[in-house]
Amino acid sequence: MKQPITLLVAASLHLACHGAARAAACQFEPQGEGRVAAVVDARTLRLDDGREVRLTGIEPVTSTKQALATALVGRDVILRAADDTPDRYGRQPALVFAAGSDAPVQSLLLAQGDALVSAEIADKDCAAALFAAEAEARRIKKGNWADPSAIKNAESQDDILAGIGRFVVVEGKVLSVRQAGATTYLNFSRNWTRGFAVTISRRMVAAFEGAGISLKSLENRRIRVRGWVEGNTGSRIDVLRVGQVELLGAN
Structure with missing residues (x-):
């Protein structure tokens, strides 16, 4: 054949x-x-x-x-x-x-x-x-x-919300890093409830530190994150593996 x-x-x-x-x-x-x-x-x-x-x-x-x-x-x-x-x-x-x-x-x-x-x-x-x-x-x-929309802009909330339930790649600047209970939030908008965020559970912190990444150090850094988009009024990606987050250079 x-x-x-x-x-x-x-x-x-x-x-x-x-x-x-x-x-x-x-x-x-x-x-x-x-x-x-x-x-x-x-x-x-x-x-x-x-x-x-x-x-x-x-x-x-x-x-x-x-x-x-x-x-x-x-x-x-x-x-x-x-x-x-x-x-x-x-x-x-x-x-x-x-x-x-x-x-x-x-x-x-x-x-x-x-x-x-x-x-x-x-x-x-x-x-x-x-x-x-x-x-x-x-x-x-x-x-x-070749499609300009293949990488989503973290500031374009509507584009990310359109990807609910899909695996997407998002790039943007982390404006703040906040902890609430057992979850750390990387926020890409000043409006935490409506903007895009990345969530990282407490059990993942050691893995990030083992890779030389302090979560707090991501504040004001540009990153690329990939994963399944979830949310309602706001959108988020839950990070389950360190490899989902890539640093994109200087502040």
């Missing part, structure tokens, strides 16, 4: 030209293999033996499902992860490597601007490789990043 390789080859060449170390960063233990029979949805593959695989490490955008179908349907793949414990839907979470490729399809999708980093990968080297692939696509405005 002739395999669909346009996306796979193009992105593989891109990664090869921009650092072989990135491609080798996510080499977890093999957790099985098979042939991709179908793309169920933008984050789920079905193998020819009936197993379903959830792509870990990324969140989909509009083009993800088609890009996956083009890259993987009919191809043999290797599944890599720290373990093979299925999620609550019975899917096996994994980084998916097409046979003969040194990079997971997640990196290839990110390099094409066909996905967003989810920040769920705990391994620092692998997480850094995924963020680097996304950053390059974002720098050259490729795929999803």
Whole structure:
């Protein structure tokens, strides 16, 4: 069978030209293999033996499902992860490597601007490789990043509220850092009840400090935050992992 390789080859060449170390960063233990029979949805593959695989490490955008179908349907793949414990839907979470490729399809999708980093990968080297692939696509405005609205402005409350229930990327200046009970609020508006905010639970403080980030030091800093938008009159993203927050430079 002739395999669909346009996306796979193009992105593989891109990664090869921009650092072989990135491609080798996510080499977890093999957790099985098979042939991709179908793309169920933008984050789920079905193998020819009936197993379903959830792509870990990324969140989909509009083009993800088609890009996956083009890259993987009919191809043999290797599944890599720290373990093979299925999620609550019975899917096996994994980084998916097409046979003969040194990079997971997640990196290839990110390099094409066909996905967003989810920040769920705990391994620092692998997480850094995924963020680097996304950053390059974002720098050259490729795929999803060609749309100016792909990054939400923290001051544009209406735009963020339109993303309720979706995974989005937001950038802006933290105007204040406040603690209320067991929650720290990074506020991007003087109107705390109606503006956009990032919430961080007390149990996450040690993880931020371990990464060299004092939450109070984020006041007056520009940051990029990613996650699921919640809210009603105001909007917020609940930060569950340090990787959801990126510092964007000087004050």
